[in-house]
Amino acid sequence: MSRTVALITGASSGIGVAYARLLAAHFDLVLVARRADRLHDLAAELREADAAVEVLPADLATRDGIDAVVGRLEDGDVRLLISCAGVGGYAPLADVDPAEIDRLLTLNAVAPVRLARAALPGMLTAGEGTVVTVASLLAFGAGQESIPIPRTLYAAAKAATVAFTRTLTHELSGTGVRAQVVCPGVVATEFHDGFGHNVPSAMSAQDVAQASLAGLDLGESVCVPGLEDQSAALDALLAAESALLSGGNRATPATRYLKHQPA
Numbered sequence: 324m325s326r327t328v329a330l331i332t333g334a335s336s337g338i339g340v341a342y343a344r345l346l347a348a349h350f351d352l353v354l355v356a357r358r359a360d361r362l363h364d365l366a367a368e369l370r371e372a373d374a375a376v377e378v379l380p381a382d383l384a385t386r387d388g389i390d391a392v393v394g395r396l397e398d399g400d401v402r403l404l405i406s407c408a409g410v411g412g413y414a415p416l417a418d419v420d421p422a423e424i425d426r427l428l429t430l431n432a433v434a435p436v437r438l439a440r441a442a443l444p445g446m447l448t449a450g451e452g453t454v455v456t457v458a459s460l461l462a463f464g465a466g467q468e469s470i471p472i473p474r475t476l477y478a479a480a481k482a483a484t485v486a487f488t489r490t491l492t493h494e495l496s497g498t499g500v501r502a503q504v505v506c507p508g509v510v511a512t513e514f515h516d517g518f519g520h521n522v523p524s525a526m527s528a529q530d531v532a533q534a535s536l537a538g539l540d541l542g543e544s545v546c547v548p549g550l551e552d553q554s555a556a557l558d559a560l561l562a563a564e565s566a567l568l569s570g571g572n573r574a575t576p577a578t579r580y581l582k583h584q585p586a
């Protein structure tokens with residue numbers, strides 16, 4: 324009897340490999356990343372756990388690469404999509420090669436949306452399925468001047484995936500299909516030249532993947548693996564968003580603008 328299929332991007336290292344290893348006992352897998360040799364090595368390892376494993380090499384920073392994975396998802400049998408592929412590309416915006424802007428935003432923000440769009444019809448027809456996107460705690464760091472990482476593009480892309488998933492969750496209500504965004508802090512992987520291996524507080528990739536899967540069981544649409552009192556933080560976030568929305572949506576500008584005469 325065939326098992327449920329999970330498609331994991333970023334499955335050639337780090338958190339994506341950890342998801343694949345945890346899921347192989349229960350899912351057949353489609354592994355996506357650029358380094359085909361690594362995907363084939365992991366597939367051989369996981370087949371020993373009786374998983375059927377497909378290898379789908381693709382560069383998700385390109386439209387062709389995304390289209391290849393979209394084509395696989397349109398088969399309609401994937402019930403768990405994990406968009407984990409991502410890069411940091413940390414640099415001040417003025418130093419970023421303009422061509423890299425498109426690649427970074429495509430990989431980190433556009434690909435998860437295109438893949439979710441391709442996976443959802445099959446999940447909605449089946450009345451079950453899960454879309455997981457790995458973002459970052461830096462999605463919540465836009466206002467934090469003290470973080471010493473030049474991260475404009477990365478933060479923007481990851482914040483987009485957080486907003487995407489939180490909003491999608493409402494759209495999917497009552498369908499049997501779920502969405503979760505995962506926001507780790509520093510993780511000890513190859514990410515950004517393996518800098519996490521030198522950070523004492525870095526979490527392991529296995530713990531991140533494990534927390535995400537446990538969070539799904541707990542019904543979490545936002546999973547912050549290291550956060551103890553998650554519901555208090557998310558409630559505070561929701562309250563701040565509500566204040567901005569309800570306070571700012573008015574027909575007249577706020578008093579400070581009416582009083583101020585631009586020079």
Ligand SMILES: NC(=O)c1ccc[n+]([C@@H]2O[C@H](COP(=O)([O-])OP(=O)(O)OC[C@H]3O[C@@H](n4cnc5c(N)ncnc54)[C@H](OP(=O)(O)O)[C@@H]3O)[C@@H](O)[C@H]2O)c1
Nearest residue numbers: 333335336337338356357358383408409509510512513514
């Ligand atoms: N490590 C951290 O501190 C940290 C913290 C918060 C969030 N995250 C997020 O966690 C996710 C996984 O990162 P990780 O820590 O596991 O890093 P990692 O070990 O460097 O893994 C990144 C994965 O993304 C894949 N990837 C990169 N560029 C790609 C492309 N153009 N097309 C397809 N796949 C591509 C890589 O495979 P190939 O190179 O073979 O293509 C690799 O499998 C990322 O989205 C990252 O933003 C990481």
